Amino acid sequence: MGRIANVQLASKVHKAADFGAVQEMFHSRGWTDGLPIVPPTEESVAACLEWAMLVPDHLIGIEPVRERPVTAEKLAVNAVMAGCLPMHFPVVVTAVTAMMNQEFLLHGATASTGGCAILLVLNGPVSKELSANPTFNVLGASDRATMVIGRALRLILINVLDVRPGGIDRSTIGHPGKISYCLAEDE
Template structure:
């Protein structure tokens, strides 16, 4: 049935239901084995495609096939892909799993092909492999991230010594442009989602608007300016481990406070950014408040808060206590609220934004300035952090392919 179904009068919904029933009863006899639509993009691995012309001709051909993100790509020649695969000891046809929505097989070679296209260096392969593994965990909900109408994309957060080895930007502009690692690792993930997973906008990826972060969404934590323990240490890893954390995320929402000095002042602004009505875009709160989300503190905000003796737990508790929406407001907007989960605030009974304070994960990133960001989860239930595994000759690869 053509959209919409939600947000229209009941009689219009019933009319569409009637049409659906007639269509269903009219077509059931023809839906027999072998006649249902089959995936016609099944092709053998390592298929070589011959294209005449310049590099632009390769981009044009790939674009026509729907294999790009709209930007020019680096042609994935056999030599380039072979070189890309030196970034891992895993064999080319090693299978990581299957990727929705097509349930296509994810091989190291296919990751490498898309990494070449994105403009990655071979030393980015360990990050990509770990990130893909993380996205396959059920709590990541890749099907939701890939296919929903919401605007979200996998966010990659990199921790540990690999940040310096790959020159991952963790400081000024960490979520912006200009750094090859940030730009192309995130871009490779998008190409992997599309080309291996088979997400196609308007067909299987039903995103209404999309967002710029669909192109790339990758940053490093500014551990050097973090007044507390790095994020991956909080998640149980050793300081010297290199990790990548994945979250199906909405776009960052700016937390701008140039005036606040105390933790309460700064986090009151953060709580306000968190407490938006659009967080409750569904009728029921149960699937929303139980998700992990990120508060990315700029170093100056983080240091002001830590200098006052506050821990990350204090930050989490404050935002949990202060980020809420009045119950009456949500009720008036047809939200179904479980009254046993309301909290009492100075303004009256309110709906909390988190199931518990631990759902708000604290990260420090960015450079000088009074800006932080709140990043909401799109479908992902909890952040997934994976330790990055390195090939045997990692140091040699860093020397050879480093900037």
């Protein structure tokens, strides 16, 4: 795999004194789901982009209702925050690409008062490649891949598409899948 030479990221760089300060900064600005995040360094974001062979400004799609552009860089930042390794990132890109299709009805799924959450099902060789667990406790904390990929989708909804509780997200009770909702199919 070739390196993307001189990756220029458009995202603003924030500095913090230590790991705790990073957590407080992200939490106070509403950039988390309430859980701690992995600080998205320029190196870790570039590593995700390199793994997927995408340049930072590659347009993944435009959210159909509010016409918000979604770039590869913004996906990578949130994937890192969720704990994704570079090898997880292409799955995140594929999922968000599908969600950008008008037929997916993303706005309806994210604006419902009923508390629905978007479920991502992994199948095929990628499940094994990522060591996703398709057997016991598939909706629990059974493996890293499904937990971080599902969480990346949630952070992308929050930070890239501004789907926040009380704003676009009008869920009255919520759903545990609004933290991470990804599983591997047992084929």
